[in-house]
Amino acid sequence: MPDTKKSQPHIEILQTNLLRWFDKSKRDLPFRRTRDPYFIWISEIMAQQTQIDTLIPYYNRFITNFPTVFSLAQATEDAVIKAWEGLGYYSRARNLHQAARLIVSDYQGRIPDTLAELIKLPGIGPYTGGAIASIAFNQKVSAVDGNVLRVISRYCNSFADIGHAKTKKQITGWLDSILPDAAGDFNEALMELGALICLPKNPTCLICPIRSGCQSDATGTTGQLPVKVKKQKQITKQVEVGIIKQNGRLFFIRRPEVGLLSGMWSFPITETAVGSGQDIKKKLRENFPELSEPIFIGTSRHLFSHIIWEMSVYGFDLDKLVCEAVATRYLVSDQAESQSDYQFKSLSEVDDLALPIAFSKLLALLTDF
Numbered sequence: 001m002p003d004t005k006k007s008q009p010h011i012e013i014l015q016t017n018l019l020r021w022f023d024k025s026k027r028d029l030p031f032r033r034t035r036d037p038y039f040i041w042i043s044e045i046m047a048q049q050t051q052i053d054t055l056i057p058y059y060n061r062f063i064t065n066f067p068t069v070f071s072l073a074q075a076t077e078d079a080v081i082k083a084w085e086g087l088g089y090y091s092r093a094r095n096l097h098q099a100a101r102l103i104v105s106d107y108q109g110r111i112p113d114t115l116a117e118l119i120k121l122p123g124i125g126p127y128t129g130g131a132i133a134s135i136a137f138n139q140k141v142s143a144v145d146g147n148v149l150r151v152i153s154r155y156c157n158s159f160a161d162i163g164h165a166k167t168k169k170q171i172t173g174w175l176d177s178i179l180p181d182a183a184g185d186f187n188e189a190l191m192e193l194g195a196l197i198c199l200p201k202n203p204t205c206l207i208c209p210i211r212s213g214c215q216s217d218a219t220g221t222t223g224q225l226p227v228k229v230k231k232q233k234q235i236t237k238q239v240e241v242g243i244i245k246q247n248g249r250l251f252f253i254r255r256p257e258v259g260l261l262s263g264m265w266s267f268p269i270t271e272t273a274v275g276s277g278q279d280i281k282k283k284l285r286e287n288f289p290e291l292s293e294p295i296f297i298g299t300s301r302h303l304f305s306h307i308i309w310e311m312s313v314y315g316f317d318l319d320k321l322v323c324e325a326v327a328t329r330y331l332v333s334d335q336a337e338s339q340s341d342y343q344f345k346s347l348s349e350v351d352d353l354a355l356p357i358a359f360s361k362l363l364a365l366l367t368d369f
């Protein structure tokens, strides 16, 4: 980060030009028409892994379902997950739900107004806490996300690795030291500039309101910044999916409480090296010895942030078995621990389940099964 004295003129340009531009050019978003911390919180959690323009319909649906922190706290987890459907990264919804319950039980429904208190809540880290504290409560704290790291790295011509915690800490500290009184607007303006003008590729420097102070523009290094050392690549996994059918209903289990898609409903699966149907058959036969040979249904591919599932889908028809007997046997498996961890559902009832997209898209393969 720049030496404070040398950078003084740049700081003034950053503060003044950015706020003036934001005032005139900011996008009109539903959560920008309010300072209600509940709505700011929901929007910030959604924005963590979703583009702002994309999340608007999801935001509207979510706050229609849960207009207050009390309604969110009182809802069932399945209802919250259902309202989150389509946004992915479901741990965000689960954390929102838990945090809402804590806010009601420990804070009488009042959302904390300081960064220190906010980051004690599930799902709220320094960025989200800073955004809520500054935007909803006008606290003088920064909110540093990927957009902000990019803008500041370029503005200050910094070649420090933005994937490194130390760099983030330095940028956060520097921003905290230069925040104007309108800290919430300033934080939003930095994010907005990163989203609209100082883009990852091909930033539109010609129309940038802070160009006159930008050190990477002056030295021609914008294309090299920010520096981010690549992390591990995505891993591809072969997954066999077992779709068990009985009396026109399909068998679902709840996934374990830890790991990928934790606590969500799914078809039974195995990770396998081959994808021939033998692994899922072997696993299911531990509990369902009467299982028929697997019927190959089709394949599907699903991308998570760091894992790709190449899914081979196999069907098993249990029409000759008694539903309860099957379900009871399944209890001894390591994937289901109680009756609330498995269920049979007809296709028309599947909508009631919060079924992750990785599995719900498999339903389209079942027309002939």
Ligand code: SF4
Residues within 6 Å of the ligand: 151, 154, 155, 197, 198, 199, 203, 204, 205, 208, 209, 210, 211, 214, 215, 216, 217, 222
């Ligand atoms: S001048 Fe270009 S590189 Fe500098 S902050 Fe503006 S958009 Fe980003």
